[in-house]
Amino acid sequence: MNSIAICAEHLSKVYDIGARQERYNTLRDRLSSGLRSLTRWKNRPAASNKFWALRDVSFDVPRGEIVGFVGRNGAGKSTLLKLLSRITDPTDGLARIYGRVGSLLEVGTGFHSELTGRENIYLSGAILGMSKGEIDRKLEQIIDFAEIEKFVDTPVKRYSSGMYVRLAFAVAAHLETEILLVDEVLAVGDAAFQKKCLGQMGEVANKEGRTVLFVSHNMAMIHNLCQRVIWLKDGRIARDGAPSDVISSYLAELSQMSSTPLAHRTDRQGRGDVRAVAVELRDATDNALGHPVSGQQVIFRLHYRTEPGKVIRNCRVCITVHKAEALYFLLSTDLVDKTQIDLEGEGTIDLVVPELPLTAGNYDLTTFIQSGPDVQDWVDRAAEMSVIDGDFYGTGRNYPPDWRGATVLVHHSWRHQKYSGQLL
Amino acid sequence: MSLVHTAAIPSLTDNQPVVLIRPRTGWLSFDLEAVYRYRGLLYFLVWRDVLVRYKQAAIGITWVVLQPLLTMVVFTVIFGLFAKLPSDGSPYPIFAFTALLPWNYFSQAIARSGISLVSNSNLISKVYFPRLIIPISGALGPLVDFAVSFVILLGMMAWYRVAPTWGVLALPFFTLLAVVTAVAVSLYLSALNVKYRDVGQAIPFLIQFWMYASPVVYSLHLVPAKWRLLYGLNPMVGVIEGFRWALLGNARPDFAVMAMGVVVASVLLLGGLVYFKRTERFFADII
Numbered sequence: 001m002n003s004i005a006i007c008a009e010h011l012s013k014v015y016d017i018g019a020r021q022e023r024y025n026t027l028r029d030r031l032s033s034g035l036r037s038l039t040r041w042k043n044r045p046a047a048s049n050k051f052w053a054l055r056d057v058s059f060d061v062p063r064g065e066i067v068g069f070v071g072r073n074g075a076g077k078s079t080l081l082k083l084l085s086r087i088t089d090p091t092d093g094l095a096r097i098y099g100r101v102g103s104l105l106e107v108g109t110g111f112h113s114e115l116t117g118r119e120n121i122y123l124s125g126a127i128l129g130m131s132k133g134e135i136d137r138k139l140e141q142i143i144d145f146a147e148i149e150k151f152v153d154t155p156v157k158r159y160s161s162g163m164y165v166r167l168a169f170a171v172a173a174h175l176e177t178e179i180l181l182v183d184e185v186l187a188v189g190d191a192a193f194q195k196k197c198l199g200q201m202g203e204v205a206n207k208e209g210r211t212v213l214f215v216s217h218n219m220a221m222i223h224n225l226c227q228r229v230i231w232l233k234d235g236r237i238a239r240d241g242a243p244s245d246v247i248s249s250y251l252a253e254l255s256q257m258s259s260t261p262l263a264h265r266t267d268r269q270g271r272g273d274v275r276a277v278a279v280e281l282r283d284a285t286d287n288a289l290g291h292p293v294s295g296q297q298v299i300f301r302l303h304y305r306t307e308p309g310k311v312i313r314n315c316r317v318c319i320t321v322h323k324a325e326a327l328y329f330l331l332s333t334d335l336v337d338k339t340q341i342d343l344e345g346e347g348t349i350d351l352v353v354p355e356l357p358l359t360a361g362n363y364d365l366t367t368f369i370q371s372g373p374d375v376q377d378w379v380d381r382a383a384e385m386s387v388i389d390g391d392f393y394g395t396g397r398n399y400p401p402d403w404r405g406a407t408v409l410v411h412h413s414w415r416h417q418k419y420s421g422q423l424l
Numbered sequence: 425m426s427l428v429h430t431a432a433i434p435s436l437t438d439n440q441p442v443v444l445i446r447p448r449t450g451w452l453s454f455d456l457e458a459v460y461r462y463r464g465l466l467y468f469l470v471w472r473d474v475l476v477r478y479k480q481a482a483i484g485i486t487w488v489v490l491q492p493l494l495t496m497v498v499f500t501v502i503f504g505l506f507a508k509l510p511s512d513g514s515p516y517p518i519f520a521f522t523a524l525l526p527w528n529y530f531s532q533a534i535a536r537s538g539i540s541l542v543s544n545s546n547l548i549s550k551v552y553f554p555r556l557i558i559p560i561s562g563a564l565g566p567l568v569d570f571a572v573s574f575v576i577l578l579g580m581m582a583w584y585r586v587a588p589t590w591g592v593l594a595l596p597f598f599t600l601l602a603v604v605t606a607v608a609v610s611l612y613l614s615a616l617n618v619k620y621r622d623v624g625q626a627i628p629f630l631i632q633f634w635m636y637a638s639p640v641v642y643s644l645h646l647v648p649a650k651w652r653l654l655y656g657l658n659p660m661v662g663v664i665e666g667f668r669w670a671l672l673g674n675a676r677p678d679f680a681v682m683a684m685g686v687v688v689a690s691v692l693l694l695g696g697l698v699y700f701k702r703t704e705r706f707f708a709d710i711i
Contacts, residue, residue: 087550087551088708090446103551109551126467132468
């Protein structure tokens with residue numbers, strides 16, 4: 001009992017989806033709907049739509065343990081971290097936390113672009129819960145860790161995105177709390193820096209007996225870092241145990257899940273004013289395409305549906321093609337054309353790839369719709385695609401089949417020059 | 425910067441729950457102690473607001489000097505010269521400026537603090553800290569401008585050869601009353617603004633309306649005596665009257681109005697805290 005860091009009992013969180021959609025309503029709407037319901041009280045709005053983001057979740061975490069949380073989008077991982085970091089209250093249940101909690105739910109929380117690196121270290125540090133003395137003491141270390149010595153007194157708006165992320169994470173990595181809650185923040189940044197952060201986190205956890213709760217979609221990272229993995233599914237704990245066991249059963253379920261029709265999937269994120277309801281593949285003559293072939297023209301067709309009567313302005317529509325954690329490519333309407341799209345009612349967006357640059361294998365498609373700054377709909381692994389090897393290069397030759405793994409095919413040419421002894 | 429550090433990891437000697445997370449039911453716990461514990465963050469948020477404001481402005485700190493001076497000039501020309509409003513025996517410019525000093529503070533404080541929760545929504549949805557810190561920091565930031573304006577006022581008093589009275593010692597009290605009123609109003613506005621975004625748009629109008637309901641351009645004595653106590657329900661009346669009395673040695677200070685201001689501001693603050701605390705738990709969900 002003495003060694004427990006977190007004890008969660010029957011934690012539940014309900015969101016009122018009806019209320020959530022109402023959030024941008026104006027006072028005037030509120031008043032007029034109030035009047036309407038007075039005058040036409042028969043015409044009551046439908047019973048509010050409750051969504052259990054988390055339901056009856058109980059677990060104990062011993063001090064010094066690193067626990068990974070896996071699960072699809074919308075399974076409750078982020079909600080759980082928000083409850084434990086006291087950002088929002090549970091609807092039911094309780095948790096006891098023995099120690100100071102630091103939460104990293106975002107990279108660069110509280111950063112202000114007008115302020116310099118040094119100023120942001122103080123600001124972000126204070127927001128994450130460090131005292132001024134603590135930051136004074138660690139300032140040099142943080143600057144070293146982020147590798148930004150020369151730019152400490154430059155406003156961060158002039159930083160490259162890499163520098164920004166490094167600085168933001170460096171502050172967070174020096175947070176000295178007994179308990180650390182980390183949500184997917186390591187997904188950003190270059191690989192070398194990710195490794196460094198993992199090193200720092202692991203080191204701190206081992207040396208100081210720090211407890212870490214870690215949410216990620218990166219199974220390799222979870223596997224390397226965690227001693228225990230909890231799989232959340234539809235707001236409940238599906239499995240809790242050794243990393244390799246839980247991860248393999250989670251991945252097995254994932255491949256099954258993608259057979260659910262896209263329109264009925266609930267593991268999506270975003271405001272949902274517009275949703276992807278189906279994804280299909282078509283060939284150059286607009287016939288349905290079961291198995292695309294390398295080098296063939298492929299149309300990725302996304303069917304969308306908006307909330308009745310709503311026009312969703314300034315949209316961008318994306319499909320990413322990936323496999324496990326490797327991202328192969330991203331198709332996005334705003335990358336190739338600056339016109340932004342207004343969506344209303346139902347329709348399709350075609351993303352056309354003239355020559356499919358993939359080798360044989362199974363790939364996952366993730367759909368993403370954004371309007372202005374708002375994520376509207378994001379479905380991880382919305383569909384699958386199985387590619388057959390084809391004559392991509394037009395030479396009758398393929399990527400050597402005995403080479404491991406799938407890859408992206410790239411058109412290229414070559415030339416040969418001989419040293420003639422007359423170098424200019 | 426001091427290099428003294430206070431606490432590394434506090435050792436947990438006992439097994440008492442440090443934090444208990446559960447649904448909140450009570451509505452009379454203000455948890456002001458938590459605000460005190462997070463005073464470091466409060467300091468940094470005020471510091472950030474002040475820093476950012478001057479970094480973004482092309483002429484920087486000059487604004488703080490120009491803004492009240494220009495307002496005073498406009499008021500002097502329109503209300504003093506054209507409308508010939510009485511100014512209780514002081515030169516009109518200084519009469520107007522003594523009122524603009526607390527008024528500008530108050531209007532800036534509620535303009536900024538009223539939308540502070542929404543403009544800091546990224547913090548609210550990603551980090552825990554006592555939410556009260558946000559509107560309080562918004563209401564404290566403009567004190568910097570207030571201090572600068574105060575120096576200008578001292579200069580003006582020297583120019584017009586107005587000698588302060590012993591009443592000057594009461595200035596911190598009236599400043600505090602202005603801060604309390606600003607915080608109280610901001611608690612309602614900022615919390616309402618989370619749910620109803622039109623509150624943010626109504627604030628400039630509210631400020632304009634409120635200014636004419638306060639004796640900024642005119643003297644309190646223009647208000648008929650029988651209405652004066654009712655008029656004093658606006659705490660800024662007491663604040664401005666207090667400033668004029670303390671700085672200009674107004675011969676006929678209305679202490680009843682000032683006392684009324686203190687009572688109303690306290691009630692507003694208490695009500696604001698209750699309202700804020702009751703709505704606070706939903707901020708992160710709906711912001």
